[in-house]
Amino acid sequence: MSFRENLVKARSHIIFLVALAVGLVMVIGLEDMIAKNTNSQTMKLGPDLDPDLELKQVSSIAAFNDVTPLPLAIVGETSQADLAYAQIAWRYFENNTHPETGLVNSADKYPSTTMWETGSYFVAVISANLLGIIDEQEAKTRLSLTLNTLTKMRLFDDILPNKAYNVQTAELVDYANKPVERGLGWSALDIARLVGTLAQVTQHYPELAPKVSALLGHWDLSQMVEDGQMIGGNLSDGALRRDQEGRVGYGQYAAKAMMLFGYDMYRAYDAEEHLIIKDVLGQPIPVDDRLHRNVTPAFVVSEPYVFDGLEFGFDARSHRFATAIYKAQEARYTETGILTAVSESHLDEAPYFVYSSVWGGGAPWAVMTFQGERLDSKRTVTTKTAFAWYALFGTDYTKELVTTLAHLGDPERGWPEGIYEADGSTNGSTTTNTNAVILAALAFRAFGPLIRAKP
Template identity: 55%
Template sequence: MSTFRRNLARARSHIVFIAALLAGLALVLYLEGLLRNPFVRPPPESPLSLIEDVPMPLSVPGAATEEQLEQARIAWKYFQNNINPDTGLANSANNYPSTTMWETGSFLIGMISAHRLGIIDDAEVEARLSRALDSLARLPLFEDSLPNKAYDVRSLEMVNYLNEPTAVGLGWSALDMARLLSSLEAVERNYPDQAARVDAVISRWELSRLVRGGQLNGSNVVEGLTVENQEGRVGYEQYGAKILMMYGLDALRALHVEDNLTVRDVDGVMVPADTRLNRNQVPAFITSEPFLFDGLEFGFDQTSHRLASAVYRAQEMRYRTTGILTAVTEGHINVSPYFAYSTVWGGGASWAVLTLAGDRLDSRRTLSTKAAFGWDALFDTEYTDELVDGVAALADPELGWAEGIYEGSGEVNGSRTVNTNAVVLAALAFRSHGPLLGVGR
């Protein structure tokens, strides 16, 4: 071997090292060139990065005050008036003997929260849970696989949204089922003696139909045929996904908010919104509802805390700008069509009030009782104190809490519902006991 080749062989490790340095330098220069080159588009900025990354401080836990316990007793009065004595299930609205799976989930969460607060005792909660779970285990199922979207609480028959019996059914809702499953998880964790009943309920259900391709999957009956569809938009979708994943279902794609996240400037606050349409018709709705439930039931994760903070801040900013108390979410109204979404952003505009079909109904924007109590439980600011004070007159010791106050007229939205009274109870229980399904605080 020549002297040159011998020296080359001996130096091979140094040569490799120098080559690696040169390659690294070349890569750095190339990347710098990309960043400086106006004709090369940089990677897109994540929409999440446009939302303020300073979450609202969470409320400080403490024992319930006598005032809060009285507020809880008033909320429980709704349930005393509206739980069917035979089936143990609760009316969705005062004296309206129908329920959805979302509302049934709210009922169970409201009952557990009342027990956590000491409003009802051990014997009562166990007896009421037993009766309700036994009824859920007897529900006729849509296509013998999942609960129908609505039932008559007296007969347990499948019904349409007018509470009229239907042999075929309406289909199932993955979001409604997620809320019910959340409540059943809470029952199982807090009441071990009810575990067998919970298992008897869930074992009848074909849960795998609730997801498809990592997304929430619901269905509707259209001209006699079952049509399945993706369900959920930003906020609602992630709330539902967290729950379904607890049951071993692959809802990971739904959980990942950035896939469909965009942002909108609402009164100077960048709030989360959805790139998709609602029902393929109008831009999707952003309300307080799913963010409240995420915090009250799970305790926020890093992302949901950030998104919830933005949704809350926009409402406080509107008040600071206009002087109008603002706490908006979905809910019942006491005029046709009897349900509306008071949004932070939806249908292409801020503060729009919309029906599910996307029709504007801004005269029914409501200062929501449940949103006021929910935000106050989570963040406990001077503004949330004002919100709770603003709805205080809506408490009726004989009927429970009304939905809210119509912003435009100042008229009381006198609907009384299972959802609102359950959230009042859940919010008050959170103040002293922490998240229902979290590790506590």
Template identity: 65%
Template sequence: MSFRKNLKRARGHIVFLVALVAGLLLVLWLETLGDPPQMTEGRPDTMRPFEEVTPLPLAIRGEISEQDLENARIAWTYFQNNTIEETGLANSVHNYPSTTMWETGSYVVAILSAERLGLIDAEEAETRLTSLLESLAQLRLFQDTLPNKAYHTRTLELVDYSNKPVELGLGWSALDVARIVATFGLIERRHPELAPQVEAVLNTWALDRMVQDGELIGTNVVAGEVRENQEGRVGYEQYASKAMMLFGFDVYRGYEVVDNLMVKRVEGQPIPVDTRLHRGTTPAFVVSEPYLFDGLEFGFDARSHRFATAIYRAQEARYEETGIFTAVTESHLSGEPYFAYATVWGGGSPWAVMTFQGDRIDSRRTVATKAAFGWDALFGTDYTSAMVETLQGIADPEKGWPEGIYEETGETNTSTTANTNAVVLASLAFKATGPLMREAVE
């Protein structure tokens, strides 16, 4: 029989085999077609350096020492001294009757932490939170939309940053509002009986105005004109986005980092830096604070855990290289310009200390109390323990914990604030019980 006849007889089998092979090839192609970019050679290069970062284990102890409790009592003293009885709000700085939504959120964290530590009982915590929520429900909002950037703690008037009343207001800060929204989630978790009061406040705020196309949007008043602007840079933006997600807002672009991320090496560590400019003019700042809040309040996610580890390790490495304790973040200052961002990377270089306007003032770098306590709670290394021990000498039992120690002179940065004392309390509560959003570790 000829080859041609045999081929003709076998054509059905051949068609079947060809179809089978083609089908297998199609399946393989379809399987690879759907691979996400991060699983292929197309993975964004900006995230690759963090694969080398092994997250430090969290140092939840399940207990705290007598010294820890004394440190917590000192921190709580700040709020005993600075809570305004008539309104239930707390001053952002010692004896200065002004606050923002950020500092008001810090006061909530302080109350819940003090309760976990046994410094106050559940009844006092509920009373303080109820008074605060009642005042928040009464606030005159910026253009009837969202809380103004600053309020007088006694009169609840809209004020500017010098605490003078302003009729129009300053606008709203999306990051500040998200900060207090985060603490509303903590209230509902710990005190579900207060959920109706929380929801009553939220129902008066037009939160949908500050979430647009997955991003956080704030407003500024410039020459009497109200202007909207995207808010948040890597670190703060992801913390704030988590907060809004607690209440069902879609902040997918705010939570993502890849589109706005570059990596700068500091002391051998990959540091996550935002590619967008601060105020449209200055390279963005990287500080400890948003990562401390994320870990102490929510508990890290896998990405923020790696970022935080790298940021912490860079500070530890600077100490190992120079012998200078390094715990950098944003801080109030005891003298002009009264506020600075002490950065791991900022303004285009490592270890820069920057004003909000973008001026460099490295002489004001502070070994920040809240950064030392926060990193010690989260990671509990010999280095963090040594920093906290060094700071013990600046505690003021009658006033609270000051901002820290000026690196250049060794003098105390005597400014005493709600944020620092709240972080001290949250840190010590974390050591004993873990993140505030979770059930207490027994």
């Protein structure tokens, strides 16, 4: 077959890869744009703008002008200690990947998953390959199997992935892992997180681009984007309700992911529209002025910021936000002597999941349930957050965090969530997200942001 004929035959794959490359350039290019906006001290009022709103935005942005972004701590190599930590994290995925579907348990031995956690698995595979824990062929085999399953599995209303799936059967389930015929709806944030990891898959393994293209062709992503915002689908009395998703932090992370595939996310990426500032131990903390799940004041956790830095690389705005959020946690330790590395986390007892915040529910350091109840007794020093801040900033405090938590790693099971602040006992819940973040953090130390990393 001639070169011309081969070129024509491969044209759809070439177009897909070119589009992905353009999306990547767009996301990386945001840094210059945000830097100009963040450094701006004033905002010109137009005739159609609300003066009070404008002044609020100037005040919010100006709060970060004095935040000097901490330098990144990319070391360019993998130490023996890092490799040992990574091997422990990978053991979790060896134990929890279902061989028929390629899906991974959300928590150790619990056979349910979401699109967020499936994205975390993709990050874990790429990171393990970069670190030399698995070879390229195993990485591609694992990813290929999961992509095949995602392409074939039944969707909610034939539109988008359901909020939860059984990893053994790939069937739609509720949050108790019980089969449901129609499903629960879709989470735009979860799907966007997975979409961002699909960009990483095609960046590292171009041979899998046709499978990624087929998967995205199977999903109607346009249903979860409206007027530049993320839109989730939720069942209410049998009717589909479309709700805006994403608050400051998570919204911008998800927007970056969707922008990689050409979606216009101008409102989701614009953190300033709903930004308010809360001072926590001298640090300006970016808080969303909307309710979380329409129930409780929005919370600020480390999660979306460390994902942004480890996977995409910070832009100027997220770098400042992340610096302030990290420094508030370090300041709490300096002031109280209490180790602090907070984020959303699973628990090894009821209610099994909480948001440990820097600011949340109207107060600093609140720990909240899904329902907005305070549960500060379950604040956890989380292993994933410790490793992530250590990889990103490499300060003396982050080294102390990792050193303190290092004994928790179980070579037979992986890394647990961390230790409970109240009594120092182990929060033994062992999850996909924690072990994936640890792998991503260790890969970042050697190679930088995953989407740009080259072994």
